[in-house]
Amino acid sequence: SIQAHKEDKPQKLLEMNGHTSVPHSYDYDLIVIGGGSGGLAAAKEAAKYEKKVMVLDFVTPTPLGNAWGLGGTCVNVGCIPKKLMHQAALLGQALQDSRKYGWQFTEEVKHNWMTMTESVQNYIGSLNWGYRVSLREKSVTYENAYGEFVGPHTIKATNKRGVEKLYTAERFLIATGERPRYLGIPGDKEYCISSDDLFSLPYCPGKTLVVGASYVALECAGFLAGLGLDVTVMVRSILLRGFDQDIANKIGEYMEEHGINFIREFVPIKVEQIEEGTPGRLKVTAKSTTGNQIIEGEYNTVLLAIGRDPCTRKIGLDKVGVKINEKTGKIPVNDEEQTNVPYIYAVGDILQDKLELTPVAIQAGRLLIQRLYAGATSKCDYLNVPTTVFTPLEYGACGYSEETAVEKFGEENIEVYHSHFWPLEWTVPSRDNNKCYAKIICNIQDKERIIGFHVLGPNAGEITQGFAAAMKCGVTKEQLDSTVGIHPVCAEV
C-alpha cells in the first residue's frame, strides 16, 4: 500500500489503499487494536460472521530493549511462561521427593537457566506462529504496527520502520492491555528488569531482589527460589492486595519457610550498578516506610513487579473523545464493553473495575462480537470468576474473600468452614504437615449458599475450576456436604 497523508478523506484512502468497498465506505467492519487474549479472541470471532477485520499489534520494546511476537501478555510475558517456569520449580521439588519414593540419583542436581528458557521461548514462538496462521486462515488482516486514533473512525498504523498508514472502520475494539510500572527512581529503567524481560533473560538472574507484593512478584520470586536462586522480596505494605488476607499471609509464611527472604515496609530509592555483566552486580538503597531507616543490599538482578499500567495514554483517545480515568489510565465501559463513544469498545486488562485475567478478556471479547454481529444478548458474567495464584503453594479462589464477605453481608450473616489438610503425596517425603488449607464462606441468609471458595495447596487451579462451575449453579453448603469425595485427592477435603 502507498503511504497516506494524515488529513486524507476516507474515500480517497480507500482508493489509495486499494481496498474494495465496504458498507458505509469504511475499510473494515472492525479494527482491533491489540493482539492479545481479548483482541485476538474478538477478531477471530468476528471473522466467523464474515466481517472484515484487522488486528493491529505492536510491542514497544522494554527499557532494556526486549520485545516479542503476536499474542499479547499472556502468551509472551504472562501466564504461559510463568506457568512453565513454575512447573520447572515444582519439578525441582519433585526431584527431592522422589528420593523418598525410592528413586536414586547423584546428590546435588543443579538447574540450567538457559536450557529452560530456550525451551520456553521455543514454545512461545510456536504460539506466536500459530496465531499468525490462525488469523490468516480466518482472513483476518494482521499488521505489526502501532495503532493510534487520528480522527473519527480513523486510525493511523505505524510499523517498526516508521511507515504510516491510515485505516477506517465502522467499529473499533481497544485491547491494548498493560505494561509493567517502573518506580521512578534513579537507575530503575537502566538497571532493573520487569516480567517483560524475565522470561527471555539470556542469562541466569542469580541473586535476585523482587520489588513488589503483587501476584506477579510472588509467583516470580517463588519459581526463582525453586530453581535454586537466592531470592529476596521487598514489600511496601501488605501481600496480594485485593486477595483474602488470611490466605495471603499463609502464602507469605510458606515462602519464608522455604528460604525466600522478605524485607517488609521498605521501598527502593536508588539502584546503582557496581559491576556490568550478565548478570552484573547492583546496589539497591531502600528507605523504611515507617521511619527514617535506610538499608542497602547487593544483588545480581532487581525485578520490579509493583503493578501494571494500561496502554491508553498514547493511542489518541483524546482525538476521538474516549474518556479514560485520568488517574489510572483505565477505560470505563458499560456492561456491554462500550466506551462513551458508541462505536468504540474495549476489553481486557485496560477496563476499569474489571478483572485482569486472560479468560475474562477472551470471554468478554467473544460475547461482545456475538452481540454485535450475531444478534446475541449474553453479557459477560463477571461474577464468581475463579483465579489461581501460582506461588510455590498454589492458591485457588472464587467469589468473596473473607474480608469482603464480612463487609458486604456482616460477620453474623456469614459462616466460614475451614480445614487444614495434608496431601497424601507429601506424607512419604514428610513435607509440610498442616500447611495446606481450604475454606468456604457461606451466606447464612441465603440457604448457606457458597459465596467464597479458597484452597491453598497443590494443583489449586485444577481443584478450583470445578467448584467455580458449581458456584455458578448456586451451590449451597448442604449440597457440598452431600457430594461424595474422590479418594484420595486433595479436592475431597
Next chain:
Amino acid sequence: GKNEYDLLVIGGGSGGLACAKEAAQFGRKVAVLDYVDPSPQGTKWGLGGTCVNVGCIPKKLMHQAALLGGALKDAQRYGWNISQPVHHTWSVMAQAVQNYVKSLNWGHRVQLQDKKVKYFNMKGSFSDPHTIRGLTKAGKEAIVTAENIVIATGGRPKYPTHIAGALEYGITSDDLFWLKESPGKTLSSFIVYVSLECAGFLTGIGLDTTVMMRSIPLRGFDQQMASLVTEHMESYGTRFLKRCFPTKVEKLESNRLQVTWKNTDLGTEEADSFDTVMWAVGRAPDTETLNLETVGVKTNSDTGKIIVDAGEATSVPHIYAVGDITEGRPELTPTAIAAGKLLARRLFGQSSELMDYDNVPTTVFTPLEYGCVGLSEEAAVQRYGVDNIEVYHAHYKPLEFTVAERDAAQCYMKMVCLREREQRILGLHFIGPNAGEVIQGFALGIKCGATYPQLMKTVGIHPTCAEEITKLHITKRSGLDATVTGC
C-alpha cells in the same frame, strides 16, 4: 438395657470406623470388631480396612512414585541436570509406604480411644440378631451384645481357583503393597481397575509388566475412556495380552513362575516366565464366616453381597450394612464413609437423611488418570436414546507437556448432556494429569443440576487443564475435529 452396646460394628474399615465414630459423637456406647485373616501368602495388616492398608492409600503413594519417575524425565527438559537413566529401589518405596500406613493404623486406634469407642481385634460371627461371638488370633472367645449391629466387613480379592497353581503361586493386591522385595517381572491378570492401576505404577518404577485380559477393560466404565486409558498404558510401556486367559501357573527351578495361557484370537497356547503373578479378578464380599444364615440376613445369590434398603437396613431389624459388602452400591471409600456417618445420624441423631448414591465421582489412578462422574456415554444412550443426548468433547494438551515433549494423544475429555433445552449434564469424563482434582468440583456442580450453558458461563482458570471443560463446544454429532489449539 440388656444389650451391652448401643452399636456394634463388625469391620474396622472406611465404612465401619466412620459409622462408629459418628455414633460415639452422640454419646452412645459403641464397639468395633476388626480382624484381618491373613492372605494365602500370609500377608496381614492393622486397623483401618482395605483403603488404608491394601487399597487407596498405598496405591496412590506407589502411583505417585511412578509419576515422580516421569517427573524426573521431564525435569531434564526444564533445565535440571539429572543424568538418565535413574533407577528405582522398591524396598525404599515400600518401607516408606508401609511406615505411613502403620502410622495410620496407629492413628485410627488413637482416634477410637479418644472417642471412647471400644476396639476388639477379633473375628466376629452372629450367634443371634443381637449377639456376636468374637474370636481372637489365639483362639480366645468373647460374647458381645448390641442393640444395633452394622456389618462392614468389606471384601477380599478373589482367586481364580480353577487355574492350576493360581492359589499357591499368585499374589493379589493384598500382598503387593506389603512386598519387601521388588516384584520384578510381573504379570497382572484380568482387568479391573485395580489391575490397571497396579500394572501402571509397576511399569512406572521400571518393572517389566504385562497385563492379561480376557475381554474388555474396566467393565462398567465408559468404554471409549477405558480404551484411551489402556492405549496410554501401552505407549507408556505396559505389555497387553488381549483376549487371552491363563490356564495354569507352575513354579520353575529358578523359582520363577511359568504361566501358560490361551490366546482366543489365534486359538493358540502360549507361555512365558515371570517373577510375580498378580490376580486382580475382582473382590468377593467377606461374609462367609459371619454366620448370616443363622440370623436370616439375606444376601444376593449371585454376588454374595448383603441386600440393603435405602437406609442401609438388612432383612433383619437392627442389623445394617455399609460399604463394599452391600449389594448395588459403588465400592468406594467415600461412599462407605458417607453412608456410615448418615446411618449413625439416623440411628442416634434424629436425622432422616438417606445416602445419595447418584452422581458419585471416582478416579482411576492409572499412569494417565481418568476421572469421571455421572453416566457413561453408553449408559446415557441406553437411558435416553442417542438422539436425545449431546456429547461435547475435546482433545487437549496440558501446558506442562509442551516443554517436556510428552505425548498427549490420550488427553481427552467429554461431557454427556441431555439435548433438550436446558441441556442438563448427565456425565463428565476426563483423562489427564490430576484427574481427581479436576473432577471433584464439577461433581459438586452436577449434584446441583448443572447445565451446559451454566458451565459455559463459568470463566476458566488459566492455564490449567480443567479450564478446557468450561470451553467444550465441539459435539461428536458435528464430526468436527475436536483438538484444542492454543490460547
